[in-house]
Amino acid sequence: MSRDGWTVGGIGATAVVLVVSAVIGFVALPYAQPDLRLAGLWDAICSAAGVAAPAPPQEQAPGPVQKVSSVVVSNDMLAAADQQSVGRGATLAHQCAICHGPTGVSRADSPSLSGQYAASIYKQLKDFKTGARVNVVMTPFAVDLSEQDMVDIAAYYAYLPRLPVPRRTVDHPIPRIVASGAPLRGIAPCGSCHGDLDNKMGTPWLGGQSAAYFREQLRAFASGERRNDINQQMRAIARRMTPEEMDEAALYYSGEAGAVH
Amino acid sequence: MLINKRLILAHFWFAFAVFGVALLLGAWQMLMRSPLSGWIENPEWYYRSLTGHGTMMGYVFPTLVAMGFGYAISESALGQPLVGPRWAWAGLGLIAAGSVIGLVPVALGRASVLYTFYPPLIGHPLYYVGVVLVVVGSWIWVALMSINLRVWKRANPGKPVPLAMFANVAGSYLWAWTAVGAALELLLQILPVAFGLRDTIDAGLARVFFSWTLHAIVYFWLMPTYIAYYTIVPRAIGGRLYSDTMGRIAFILFLVVAMPIGIHHAFMDPEVGAGFKFLHSAFTALVALPTLLTVFTICASVEIAARLRGGRGLFGWISALPWGNPIMLAVLFSFLMLGFGGAGGLINMSYQLDAAIHNTQWITGHFHLIFGGAIVIMYFAIAYDLWPHLTGRPLASLRLMRLQLWLWFVGMIVTTFPWHWVGILGMPRRMAYFDYADPALSPLAFSVTLSVIGGFILVLSGILFFVVLLRGHAGPAIEAGAYRFALAVHPPVRVPAALNSFGLWVALMIGLTVTNYGYPILHLALGGGASVQAVYVGGQR
Numbered sequence: 001m002s003r004d005g006w007t008v009g010g011i012g013a014t015a016v017v018l019v020v021s022a023v024i025g026f027v028a029l030p031y032a033q034p035d036l037r038l039a040g041l042w043d044a045i046c047s048a049a050g051v052a053a054p055a056p057p058q059e060q061a062p063g064p065v066q067k068v069s070s071v072v073v074s075n076d077m078l079a080a081a082d083q084q085s086v087g088r089g090a091t092l093a094h095q096c097a098i099c100h101g102p103t104g105v106s107r108a109d110s111p112s113l114s115g116q117y118a119a120s121i122y123k124q125l126k127d128f129k130t131g132a133r134v135n136v137v138m139t140p141f142a143v144d145l146s147e148q149d150m151v152d153i154a155a156y157y158a159y160l161p162r163l164p165v166p167r168r169t170v171d172h173p174i175p176r177i178v179a180s181g182a183p184l185r186g187i188a189p190c191g192s193c194h195g196d197l198d199n200k201m202g203t204p205w206l207g208g209q210s211a212a213y214f215r216e217q218l219r220a221f222a223s224g225e226r227r228n229d230i231n232q233q234m235r236a237i238a239r240r241m242t243p244e245e246m247d248e249a250a251l252y253y254s255g256e257a258g259a260v261h
Numbered sequence: 262m263l264i265n266k267r268l269i270l271a272h273f274w275f276a277f278a279v280f281g282v283a284l285l286l287g288a289w290q291m292l293m294r295s296p297l298s299g300w301i302e303n304p305e306w307y308y309r310s311l312t313g314h315g316t317m318m319g320y321v322f323p324t325l326v327a328m329g330f331g332y333a334i335s336e337s338a339l340g341q342p343l344v345g346p347r348w349a350w351a352g353l354g355l356i357a358a359g360s361v362i363g364l365v366p367v368a369l370g371r372a373s374v375l376y377t378f379y380p381p382l383i384g385h386p387l388y389y390v391g392v393v394l395v396v397v398g399s400w401i402w403v404a405l406m407s408i409n410l411r412v413w414k415r416a417n418p419g420k421p422v423p424l425a426m427f428a429n430v431a432g433s434y435l436w437a438w439t440a441v442g443a444a445l446e447l448l449l450q451i452l453p454v455a456f457g458l459r460d461t462i463d464a465g466l467a468r469v470f471f472s473w474t475l476h477a478i479v480y481f482w483l484m485p486t487y488i489a490y491y492t493i494v495p496r497a498i499g500g501r502l503y504s505d506t507m508g509r510i511a512f513i514l515f516l517v518v519a520m521p522i523g524i525h526h527a528f529m530d531p532e533v534g535a536g537f538k539f540l541h542s543a544f545t546a547l548v549a550l551p552t553l554l555t556v557f558t559i560c561a562s563v564e565i566a567a568r569l570r571g572g573r574g575l576f577g578w579i580s581a582l583p584w585g586n587p588i589m590l591a592v593l594f595s596f597l598m599l600g601f602g603g604a605g606g607l608i609n610m611s612y613q614l615d616a617a618i619h620n621t622q623w624i625t626g627h628f629h630l631i632f633g634g635a636i637v638i639m640y641f642a643i644a645y646d647l648w649p650h651l652t653g654r655p656l657a658s659l660r661l662m663r664l665q666l667w668l669w670f671v672g673m674i675v676t677t678f679p680w681h682w683v684g685i686l687g688m689p690r691r692m693a694y695f696d697y698a699d700p701a702l703s704p705l706a707f708s709v710t711l712s713v714i715g716g717f718i719l720v721l722s723g724i725l726f727f728v729v730l731l732r733g734h735a736g737p738a739i740e741a742g743a744y745r746f747a748l749a750v751h752p753p754v755r756v757p758a759a760l761n762s763f764g765l766w767v768a769l770m771i772g773l774t775v776t777n778y779g780y781p782i783l784h785l786a787l788g789g790g791a792s793v794q795a796v797y798v799g800g801q802r
Contacts, residue, residue, distance in 0.1 A: 006759030025539030050534025075460035180300045
């Protein structure tokens with residue numbers, strides 16, 4: 001075969017395979033699908049190419065009965081706090097100190113806030129303010145906060161040193177639910193988002209939280225009393241946790257494991 | 262004639278050292294996820310190891326083997342000293358630097374994203390920078406292979422390019438083009454996010470870009486193996502290559518159709534239209550053609566060798582083959598594993614069948630059987646064949662080589678067959694631990710345990726491989742003679758220009774990329790709105 005023979009043969013064979021496959025893939029197969037309603041040939045080709053069909057007009061979907069969180073968490077939210085914001089936050093945080101401790105370390109089974117991620121504090125304040133999360137003590141404090149107040153308070157607490165996750169020891173190893181979760185119940189390890197193994201955007205750091213608060217929140221998530229978690233992430237997990245697992249995680253993160261057992 | 266022996270040896274030794282480390286990581290991973298070990302306390306270590314294993318085995322090891330073998334082919338097949346040896350050393354240096362730069366963040370747990378990158382997971386930027394350096398280093402090799410061929414062609418106008426070099430350059434062009442997909446993903450999408458310039462990423466588009474690389478990269482890994490089938494095996498067993506032309510056509514077909522088929526890796530991705538999935542499926546079926554041509558040609562070549570040795574009868578010639586020769590043994594094992602792996606591949610490329618095994622341990626079994634089995638066992642054979650010519654010392658113990666190859670074959674079968682099986686039962690891949698105590702999973706425990714034993718056999722074989730090579734370095738000096746490739750039954754005197762050059766075939770490869778990938782990429786890139794928040798490995802930023 002001459003060079004031209006190979007050129008014509010190569011291009012021709014490739015083109016034939018391409019055209020035949022394209023006709024089958026973009027015309028024959030869409031028409032072969034009984035539940036695909038097509039307006040015509042062009043519609044078939046577009047659907048096979050992956051062009052999204054315009055959504056049919058529908059009535060406004062009814063909103064949720066309860067308030068849900070309006071916060072959209074992103075990687076860059078509250079990323080760079082300036083010193084003035086931290087300073088304003090420190091002043092505003094005086095009103096928080098009675099429960100959350102003057103240095104953000106609570107001794108009253110309310111959450112410790114020292115070193116907490118700014119995004120987490122901001123989200124909870126905003127949820128209290130909008131009513132997505134309700135607490136008889138916290139809600140009255142939060143409703144009066146402005147957007148800037150919440151940003152500043154978050155910046156201040158994030159600026160304080162973070163409480164460590166207690167070191168594991170031979171006597172008190174890391175509990176299975178924290179390190180491995182429960183794969184067959186669809187529970188990811190606590191530590192893969194909340195600290196010790198890894199941390200993920202929007203999740204709070206749990207090191208040093210009081211065990212009583214921790215248990216109470218898990219119980220509230222499981223019962224559906226608390227529902228400001230995005231996409232039900234925590235509710236889905238808490239519902240499937242056993243009371244023993246909740247206890248183990250609470251004692252582990254609080255560092256009270258040694259004191260209780 | 263082999264002149265730059267140190268260069269070639271450095272490539273092979275670096276490749277095999279990386280392979281040794283990654284092999285141990287692989288065995289450790291298998292143990293950790295099996296019933297023989299308790300649940301790993303920190304699963305992050307598993308993914309750290311998995312990222313290291315994949316990066317070393319997928320990017321560094323085969324690339325260096327292809328490069329080292331490529332330089333050896335260029336010098337011995339063309340019979341001219343390598344043009345640009347300094348550039349070749351620079352390429353090796355870039356790969357060494359890239360490997361270190363990339364693997365340090367992995368070892369520190371800052372880039373446990375797996376070698377497929379897996380966006381929206383984002384690791385430390387240096388990991389990706391390291392991978393880019395490895396690819397850039399290999400592109401130097403691509404350029405050198407092209408330049409060396411051009412220099413030879415100018416000195417030998419009208420002569421047929423030796424098959425080994427023709428295939429070698431085809432492989433290098435395939436790699437150059439197929440690496441572009443992952444390079445685009447890294448440069449346009451992942452690196453800006455890793456450096457913090459953006460914090461969202463379109464994972465669907467990233468997967469389409471990666472599929473551009475992910476399938477043809479396997480054919481790039483395969484190239485040294487196929488070159489060995491055609492140009493080492495017939496000579497090593499005392500025969501001749503059945504058809505030189507068939508070899509050229511097979512390598513040309515790989516060049517044209519190995520690349521525009523990658524979307525069969527994205528069958529379950531909703532972002533890609535079903536029509537394009539079918540198109541890629543059809544072309545994937547086509548890529549079986551060069552493999553079938555190869556199996557036919559090599560079986561015919563082996564039969565020629567057997568009949569030259571006095572083999573008789575319809576099948577009686579098989580017993581006349583030199584079964585004591587490690588290369589003969591390697592090609593048999595390689596074909597067996599290629600056959601099983603290829604049969605599994607037909608299931609992967611079929612849209613409906615793929616749904617049953619998508620993201621299961623079946624897939625892990627499939628690519629270990631093809632790459633770790635059929636391909637790597639021929640890398641061993643290439644090393645055994647080439648070593649005396651590189652070191653000037655013989656590899657003394659054929660028994661040890663045979664044992665090593667037997668162990669690799671048995672180990673790979675024992676590892677991957679149970680993986681295929683548990684994959685059918687639904688066992689997901691990329692998991693650090695399983696609750697085998699659960700009644701739903703306990704039937705998997707036996708098969709998984711079996712595969713761990715296979716993994717340990719592979720480690721044993723890997724150790725033997727190093728023993729053979731190291732003992733070779735300690736042997737007495739000999740004159741190994743010139744390194745030669747197999748002669749064809751009818752050595753080519755004149756070949757058509759199309760079978761002696763690449764212009765037309767590279768044009769077809771790029772053309773098919775445009776037809777098969779153009780719309781899906783533009784659709785996703787311009788459609789927008791599908792980006793999600795990046796998930797940074799190693800903590801919130």
